[in-house]
Amino acid sequence: MENTNRIAPELEVESWLNTKGESITLEGLRGKVVVVEAFQMLCPGCVTHGLPMLSRIADTFAPYEVVTLGLHTVFEHHGVQGSRAFIHEYRINYPVGIDAADPAGTIPRTMNAYGLRGTPSLVVIDQAGIQRAQSFGAVSDLAVGALLGQLLHNAPARDESPSSSLACTDDGCAIR
Amino acid sequence: MENTNRIAPELEVESWLNTKGESITLEGLRGKVVVVEAFQMLCPGCVTHGLPMLSRIADTFAPYEVVTLGLHTVFEHHGVQGSRAFIHEYRINYPVGIDAADPAGTIPRTMNAYGLRGTPSLVVIDQAGIQRAQSFGAVSDLAVGALLGQLLHNAPARDESPSSSLACTDDGCAIR
């Protein structure tokens, strides 16, 4: 996982799945941590590692202001259809944006703006819209957890459920 | 993982392995995050989950002031010998304390002081000696990573190696 330190480029997406027709922008998500997994349908590492990790992140950080997004960045075999079927079969229920094609090249626009090296890639953006990390390939749950834990430092949980696993702040840890 | 909020009881250990004869105390580790994995040799969950997780934690947080300790808490089959052989065969190279037997009962002293429910159990203690979490059984890497990330918030890395994966502070993330 490489650390970065720049304003995260806005997502450029043709269409969104699993959003009931609404569009998602990073600007609209200020105040929340955003985790984006860039994937392709026909990418073994995405199916085996990247997408399952995104689901684990969504589950673990459910009590917090963490938003998980898929980004379908088709840079190989352009024209391959079937995103919708893929998302159905793999039971993906978080929003997935289809990265906008670039008429001038094979790399779609968001992928190009971030300089992603391939798929799967994981991007983490903090509450202020700063991109904090970018990875290509497999990355460990401990390292991603640590980064999200840092960014959520002192962040209150959205709910007060006893299953909340991040209840510690600088002031101490409540016994619930 | 349950959150706790108390001064961590001092470790009560008969003898230490992998420490070149030196004893380890929580008091002597103030200023560092301490992760303790309580295990037994003949405990499938320890061999499959607990001890491998402790090794992953040691690897991931190597650049930081995180100390990983094993605690051999023999509460079943007392009298089973072989810790030294076990540690050799499983290539455990971090310090392991043998929890002190309690002449008055079957639960060894440190296990009793922490109220551990069994093995494997994971205990996390912060830089001030406050116990921040305690778990029994399997716990996810993302959740442990998040807690350690919180505790290491703003903590400088011990070294400046480019593999350091937690270089973000409130001031931003250096590109290395």
Place this chain on the structure above:
Amino acid sequence: MENTNRIAPELEVESWLNTKGESITLEGLRGKVVVVEAFQMLCPGCVTHGLPMLSRIADTFAPYEVVTLGLHTVFEHHGVQGSRAFIHEYRINYPVGIDAADPAGTIPRTMNAYGLRGTPSLVVIDQAGIQRAQSFGAVSDLAVGALLGQLLHNAPARDESPSSSLACTDDGCAIR
């Protein structure tokens, strides 16, 4: 794995991949054991279990007259293209037949002839063209290995390489 006992219906395939343009028929494979894995591209169980098992079978039984075939049986999301890309990305190098569409229904022809319940499905055909087993979903390596071992009973290895792992016959086992 259900046992069957009938002449295996001939494969009805639109086109073959990885065969240098040649067609494959069961009739042309008499004298060999044939293992067919029916799969779809957008089928998690196929990607996770079925296709990796077919590769393990191909590797383990390489010294024997065992032929492994993929059969792409698209019965959901018909019209999804991309078989060729999928096969490339997943590094599938054994022959894959595209099951022939049936203008009168959604189930392609070979799938219908065998009465396959879905994907992944494994079909085993013996040297005489008799279908010996059919499974739907996950099936254990030990059970498939046992069936193939039965069918290969007394079958000579194609080569005499020392890595041959099935050198036993009723007459004994040569030490190589």
Place this chain on the structure above:
Amino acid sequence: MENTNRIAPELEVESWLNTKGESITLEGLRGKVVVVEAFQMLCPGCVTHGLPMLSRIADTFAPYEVVTLGLHTVFEHHGVQGSRAFIHEYRINYPVGIDAADPAGTIPRTMNAYGLRGTPSLVVIDQAGIQRAQSFGAVSDLAVGALLGQLLHNAPARDESPSSSLACTDDGCAIR
């Protein structure tokens, strides 16, 4: 898996666990296929690979005359006690023989007679008492399954349960 071709040396065992006090001999098992897994308690490969495979073999071939035996061959750290506790904790319910110590050396007697190279080792003995295979380290389920399938060729199942997965003989495969 190396193939062998010799009368299997008789087991030399100090004591048996999980046999209600009875001793087991290869001679008494003539007519059955015998699978022996040699292991040590403090052997990671045994705990991770060897013993789970023996359990899978016991489950898969339950309808057939296949006997699975553990053999505790302590050649390192002699004097390590705790077999009984280990077998309890790991829920091992098949017979386990404690390989007889050899006063003249460190290698116990059965291990020496078979020339085992270490643990885990798998030994397969056929219905006539001939040793058919011996392996050291990891061995694939497909290869072991194939060997057992060969040896069980034409062997009737002990019961006629529909879950029986090896119902094929040269005469065909009954549909049950």
